[in-house]
Amino acid sequence: MPQKVRIALDAMGGDHGPSVVVPGAEMALERHPDSTFILFGDQAKIEPLLASRPRLNEACRVVHTDVAVRMDDKPSQALRNGRWKSSMWLAIDAVKKGDADVAISAGNTGALMAMSKFNLRTLPGIERPAIAALWPTLKGSSIVLDLGASIGADAESLVDMAVMGSAMARVLFGLDRPSVGLLNIGAEEVKGLEPVREAGRILREDPPPHIDYIGFVEGDDIGRGKADVVVTEGFAGNIALKTAEGTAKQFADYLRSAISQSIWSKIGYVLARPAFRMLRDKMDPRKSNGGVFLGLNGVVIKSHGGTDPEGFAAAIDMGFRMVRHELLAKIDDTIRKHARDTEAGRAVGGVAS
Amino acid sequence: MPQKVRIALDAMGGDHGPSVVVPGAEMALERHPDSTFILFGDQAKIEPLLASRPRLNEACRVVHTDVAVRMDDKPSQALRNGRWKSSMWLAIDAVKKGDADVAISAGNTGALMAMSKFNLRTLPGIERPAIAALWPTLKGSSIVLDLGASIGADAESLVDMAVMGSAMARVLFGLDRPSVGLLNIGAEEVKGLEPVREAGRILREDPPPHIDYIGFVEGDDIGRGKADVVVTEGFAGNIALKTAEGTAKQFADYLRSAISQSIWSKIGYVLARPAFRMLRDKMDPRKSNGGVFLGLNGVVIKSHGGTDPEGFAAAIDMGFRMVRHELLAKIDDTIRKHARDTEAGRAVGGVAS
Numbered sequence: 001m002p003q004k005v006r007i008a009l010d011a012m013g014g015d016h017g018p019s020v021v022v023p024g025a026e027m028a029l030e031r032h033p034d035s036t037f038i039l040f041g042d043q044a045k046i047e048p049l050l051a052s053r054p055r056l057n058e059a060c061r062v063v064h065t066d067v068a069v070r071m072d073d074k075p076s077q078a079l080r081n082g083r084w085k086s087s088m089w090l091a092i093d094a095v096k097k098g099d100a101d102v103a104i105s106a107g108n109t110g111a112l113m114a115m116s117k118f119n120l121r122t123l124p125g126i127e128r129p130a131i132a133a134l135w136p137t138l139k140g141s142s143i144v145l146d147l148g149a150s151i152g153a154d155a156e157s158l159v160d161m162a163v164m165g166s167a168m169a170r171v172l173f174g175l176d177r178p179s180v181g182l183l184n185i186g187a188e189e190v191k192g193l194e195p196v197r198e199a200g201r202i203l204r205e206d207p208p209p210h211i212d213y214i215g216f217v218e219g220d221d222i223g224r225g226k227a228d229v230v231v232t233e234g235f236a237g238n239i240a241l242k243t244a245e246g247t248a249k250q251f252a253d254y255l256r257s258a259i260s261q262s263i264w265s266k267i268g269y270v271l272a273r274p275a276f277r278m279l280r281d282k283m284d285p286r287k288s289n290g291g292v293f294l295g296l297n298g299v300v301i302k303s304h305g306g307t308d309p310e311g312f313a314a315a316i317d318m319g320f321r322m323v324r325h326e327l328l329a330k331i332d333d334t335i336r337k338h339a340r341d342t343e344a345g346r347a348v349g350g351v352a353s
Numbered sequence: 354m355p356q357k358v359r360i361a362l363d364a365m366g367g368d369h370g371p372s373v374v375v376p377g378a379e380m381a382l383e384r385h386p387d388s389t390f391i392l393f394g395d396q397a398k399i400e401p402l403l404a405s406r407p408r409l410n411e412a413c414r415v416v417h418t419d420v421a422v423r424m425d426d427k428p429s430q431a432l433r434n435g436r437w438k439s440s441m442w443l444a445i446d447a448v449k450k451g452d453a454d455v456a457i458s459a460g461n462t463g464a465l466m467a468m469s470k471f472n473l474r475t476l477p478g479i480e481r482p483a484i485a486a487l488w489p490t491l492k493g494s495s496i497v498l499d500l501g502a503s504i505g506a507d508a509e510s511l512v513d514m515a516v517m518g519s520a521m522a523r524v525l526f527g528l529d530r531p532s533v534g535l536l537n538i539g540a541e542e543v544k545g546l547e548p549v550r551e552a553g554r555i556l557r558e559d560p561p562p563h564i565d566y567i568g569f570v571e572g573d574d575i576g577r578g579k580a581d582v583v584v585t586e587g588f589a590g591n592i593a594l595k596t597a598e599g600t601a602k603q604f605a606d607y608l609r610s611a612i613s614q615s616i617w618s619k620i621g622y623v624l625a626r627p628a629f630r631m632l633r634d635k636m637d638p639r640k641s642n643g644g645v646f647l648g649l650n651g652v653v654i655k656s657h658g659g660t661d662p663e664g665f666a667a668a669i670d671m672g673f674r675m676v677r678h679e680l681l682a683k684i685d686d687t688i689r690k691h692a693r694d695t696e697a698g699r700a701v702g703g704v705a706s
């Protein structure tokens with residue numbers, strides 16, 4: 001039997017703190033009994049919630065701290081006030097110290113990224129971390145990154161993202177060579193951002209292993225599931241993600257108001273309820289909850305701040321799978337192989353010329 | 354009675370050419386009898402379609418040309434092969450020469466923008482043109498620009514877009530001071546692109562007239578209708594638009610497959626059909642067809658290439674309204690007032706300091 005996956009939880013993160021984190025952990029433990037938890041936060045709030053959950057209680061320990069990063073703290077504030085002692089910092093630090101395999105927080109993204117970078121540092125060969133998430137598509141799911149870890153990206157960063165995103169796709173989708181597309185715009189008058197074109201050239205001419213580079217994709221190709229991994233810089237990626245969320249909400253809203261329009265449409269709704277349930281299920285943002293911070297010496301997962309226990313459990317599942325299927329080793333392996341291939345290619349080129 | 358609006362149509366543009374353009378013009382003429390048309394293109398294809406449409410036939414004249422820009426021509430090719438003589442060029446040129454008030458084409462965006470810039474030039478005070486379109490929202494519609502006329506934008510270009518977009522909102526929504534938001538990302542670790550922040554500072558501290566600047570908006574605020582006008586540079590704008598289109602398609606697909614799942618859901622669908630019709634209506638991309646090229650010495654409208662007569666008529670409607678409500682004069686007026694205010698402000702500041 002493989003070793004248990006040790007999961008560090010920031011119990012104070014998110015809009016609801018322990019009241020979501022603890023029941024979320026309980027759900028995740030049911031699905032993955034080979035997990036253990038360390039909960040960082042206010043003991044007085046956490047322990048009553050554990051009392052009624054004997055199995056979770058047995059699989060976890062609580063580390064008390066009074067300090068919690070607030071949802072509206074700026075990254076600099078969070079670092080100043082929360083370093084060494086906040087529940088968020090301690091969860092990340094457990095990964096750093098080797099006490100845990102993954103840290104999960106529903107706390108604020110900026111603070112979590114700043115602390116993760118500060119404490120874990122980036123992987124050798126990676127300049128900048130990225131945030132990646134599952135995106136529901138007509139074919140199933142794709143991985144999209146970067147969703148806002150940083151603004152702008154040079155060609156090398158985009159190639160790094162392709163490597164990291166495809167490692168994540170190997171973990172989640174069980175593919176050996178996931179398809180990777182670079183997000184670009186189709187209007188013919190512009191051929192796209194220079195770094196995107198340059199990254200395309202590198203991926204075409206000198207592809208890292210485990211990547212099936214399929215070229216540029218456009219915004220509407222994401223939902224179509226055209227690529228297993230869609231790579232973009234953080235500004236456009238964040239806007240794409242939020243715009244898709246907004247459009248989905250808009251559609252759901254229209255549908256609701258259409259249904260409540262007449263007695264006939266209400267009866268129709270009742271008859272078609274299982275179909276609507278399926279639809280809601282497909283669009284359920286909780287199922288794809290969990291932004292993976294890629295490119296760090298450790299796995300950190302960001303849960304949506306406003307999610308419920310079900311959603312938080314999905315973020316834990318995500319972390320569990322990243323550890324169980326060795327995300328970091330896969331990224332590292334690809335980077336090393338690519339570096340070796342590139343050097344070998346250069347050496348051959350050197351001899352030939 | 355006001356003067357008729359004179360509309361130049363590229364009859365050969367789009368996937369279907371005259372077979373969509375001519376019936377589209379007929380529909381638009383019914384709605385706006387105070388229009389006249391010049392159709393540029395292959396006489397042999399256009400005239401048979403006019404024969405059965407006596408009212409349109411009377412309100413239009415045909416200018417023959419053998420040359421048509423292809424949908425896959427690059428802008429440079431289109432300019433090389435289509436300048437002076439293609440149906441697209443001639444439609445734009447009719448605006449330049451004062452024979453028409455607006456040019457409309459379903460031809461390729463890159464070629465249309467290149468020819469429009471080349472022939473019409475930008476308005477005094479405007480550096481770069483932008484493409485703006487209606488975006489359906491929960492509150493009705495908003496205007497979003499730039500959707501891909503150029504990549505990247507400095508602060509001044511973003512402020513220009515705010516001016517042009519709000520002029521378009523005055524025309525379409527009848528508002529005196531439309532609300533304007535700058536599209537940005539919310540992740541706290543990044544405060545957004547520097548030009549976006551700088552544009553925000555200018556709009557806050559030195560707002561042009563007729564603009565109610567409401568600050569930064571995020572991707573999901575677009576569909577929510579938080580701002581009448583959403584301003585962004587063309588790369589992110591194009592990706593946001595395409596992503597929203599993709600998500601809407603995805604939702605419609607899910608809904609369709611949910612409904613066909615069982616006999617009960619099919620019966621439910623039949624009962625709720627008027628509701629679904631309302632829903633389809635709300636999401637109908639034909640209704641918001643028509644990208645307006647802003648910032649040129651003339652009004653040019655880009656119709657979706659694959660649209661049907663109904664959609665093409667919507668693009669004509671858009672052009673009609675831009676002319677009837679004097680879009681260009683409104684843009685020009687705002688720019689002049691703003692320049693005067695800014696100078697006056699500087700003079701006062703100079704005296705005070």
